[in-house]
Amino acid sequence: MPTPVPEPCRLCGGATTHAFTTRDHNRAIADEAYHYRRCADCGVLGLANVPEDLSRFYAEEYFALPTLEVMREKAVAERYRVDLVQRHVGGGRLIEIGPGDGLFTLNALDAGFDVTAIEMDRAAAEHLRSTTGIEVIESAAPHEALADLRPADVVVGWHVIEHLPQPWKMLDAAAAALRPGGVVVLAAPNPQSLGLRVLGRRWPHVDAPRHLFLLPPATIIERGRALGLEPAQLTATDPGGILLNRIAWRYALHKSGSRWWRMRLAHCAGDAMTALLAPVERAAMRGAAYTLVLRKP
Ligand SMILES: [Zn+2]
Incomplete structure (x- = not known):
């Protein structure tokens, strides 16, 4: 169903066309139709009808914040992120936007960084403060918080x-x-991924209405250049990207609330798809998510 009123891209003002209409397949918090439009100029996919109160779509995000001990156990699997950062900057002051469960924060602290976080969720912000002792700014407008740091x-x-x-x-x-x-x-979901091409509105990383924009890495690089930043690394095959390939195929094949055996079956089929498509997904930036590093000279 096309969106009735054409509207300009909210990021560059360019002309947009209807891309697809989807629903909150991941969490089913509201039974609304969500329309995504693609900008002909900047290539960004944007949610046209952004809900007025977005916070309700995150309500259950942090229902089980882990103890420091559990965080330490879980953080081991995410070491690759701080390793990637340290290929570019070995240490110093680090600001993390949206730390959520704080696993990266913990790894960054262990690697010797001086960390400050900006987090929109009150419970997550308090949890991170109490477990790690770092400064956490509670804000849903990271650009405002960054300006004060x-x-x-x-x-x-x-x-x-x-x-x-x-x-x-x-x-x-x-x-x-x-x-x-x-x-x-x-790091962000990749609108040029094989998964989105094949699954379209059912691609789990569309995650409507929480994902307001799906930005092609080239568009961020171009914006970065205008700000004096140079691209230093772009990958869709870091461990996080590869994991999200698997998650996409697994979750595309079942509906939330399915019986356990259907979920199991969907996961097995998803894993088979992941293995089958790995040569394509791991080539030419076709993976589910990318990580981009921009350097200030
Ligand atoms: Zn645009």
């Missing part, structure tokens, strides 16, 4: 930019917050 060597956002109503303001503020030689590290 001391300069940093690293600004990271793991799967955050797609949730922000004003992603360019965040990138602008991140670029301004960096010291020379510092990096912005962003």
Whole structure:
């Protein structure tokens, strides 16, 4: 069903066309139809009808915040993220946007970074403060919070930019917050993925209505260049990207609330698809998610 009123891209003002209509397949919090439009100029896919109160779509996000002991156990599997950061900047001051369960925060602290976090969820912010002792700014507008913080060597956002109503303001503020030689590290779902091409509106990483924009990495790189940032790394085959390939195929094949044996069957079929498609998904930036590093010279 096409959206009735054509509207300009909220990021660049370019002309958009209807891409697909979907629902909240991942969490089924509301039974609304969500329309995504693609910009002919910047290539961004944007949610046209953003719900007024987005917070209700995150209500159950942090229902089980782990103890420090459990965080430490879980954080081991995510070490690759801090390893990736340290290929570019070995240490110093790091600002994390949207730490959520705090696993990266913990790894960054263990690697010797001086970490400050910006988190929109009150419970998650308090949890991170009490478990790690770091400074956590509670804010849903990271560009405003960044402007008030001391300069940093690293600004990271793991799967955050797609949730922000004003992603360019965040990138602008991140670029301004960096010291020379510092990096912005962003991971996000990939609108040029094989998964989105094949599954369309059923691709689990559309995650309507929580994902407001799906940004092609080239579009972020171009915006970064205008801010004086140079691309330093782009990958869709880091361990996180590869995991999200598998998650996409698994969850595309069952509905939430399915019986356990149907879920199991869907997961097995999803794993078979993942193995079959690995040569395509792992080539030419066709993976489910990318990680992009931009450096301030
Ligand atoms: Zn645009």
